Amino acid sequence: MTGRxxxxxxxxxxxxxxxxxxxxxxxxxxxxxxxxMAMLPRRRFRHAFEPGCSVGVLTEMLSQRCDRVTATDVARVALESARKRLSHGDRFDGVTLLQSSLDTPWPADVDLVVLSEVGYYLDAPSLRAVLARECPRLPRGATLIAAHWRHRVDDYPLTGDETTDIVAHTPGLHLQARYLDDDVVIGLFSVGATPSVAASTEIPGAFNPPEDH
Structure with a gap:
């Protein structure tokens, strides 16, 4: 059991x-x-993983941009609410809901990982260990986005800023974009260096980043 x-x-x-x-x-x-959602660099993804999905508000949005979504939560009541939301919105096709936590093995073949207000439920060593174990399994070019509340919560092992810093220092992840205000920090990362949105869509004047060696 990890520290969470x-x-x-x-x-x-x-x-x-x-x-x-x-x-x-x-x-x-x-x-x-x-x-x-606006920071995601691609119009569509093949398979998204959203741990800590809660009542499924973000899950529903992801289902509109992804062929498949695997969403998990440790609370059965939360998953029941998510199931109802997705069923009412006709978004349940392609979505798998599982009772599980961030520190269990991630699903295979995902090209998008969404850590929304979930990373700071683990302590620092545990979060580093999970990322070190799972991120190397992600395919090159995969996207990981981490969005976290910046104000301190006494119950949480980490702050949002500390969580984002741990993600940013995970070997193999490259920072593509960052949003910051007084309340929330959102970091967008890729597995390996990847082209910008403009470069990947071949807009004249955009250039690709140098490849990793």
Whole structure:
């Protein structure tokens, strides 16, 4: 067992409220999701992995950009809410919901990993170990995006800034873009150096980055 908040912590949160972070209601969340989706460098992805999907608000958005989405959460109640949301929106085709945590093995053949408000539930050694184990399994050119609340939460082992710094120092990940304001930090990373959006879509004047050696 890695060092992270216990499953019972989240069970208690969802026992108190069906949407404890008000992911479906708060403007902060809607804005953060919009920025996250806008930063993704490709129009479509083959297979996204979203650990800590909660009630499925972001999962529904990802389902519109990805052929497949594997979304996980440790809380059964959260997964039930996500299932209802996706079923009502006719987005359930192509989405797999599993009761699991970030520190368990990631699904194979994913080309997009979305760490949205989940990395700081692990302590620093555990998060580094998970990333060191799983990121080398990602294919070259895969995208990893990490979005985290910047204000300190006493219950969480890490802050959003600390989480982002750990992701940024993971061997093999290259920073493509970064968004920062007082509330949220979002880092966009690729496995290996990859062309910019303009270069990959062959806009005149754009150039490719040097390849890794």
């Amino acid at each position: 908040l216990s499953d019972s912590y989240f069970d208690d949160m969802y026992a108190a409220s069906p949407d404890p972070w008000q992911l479906a209601e708060r403007w902060y969340e809607a804005r953060k999701y919009a920025i996250t």
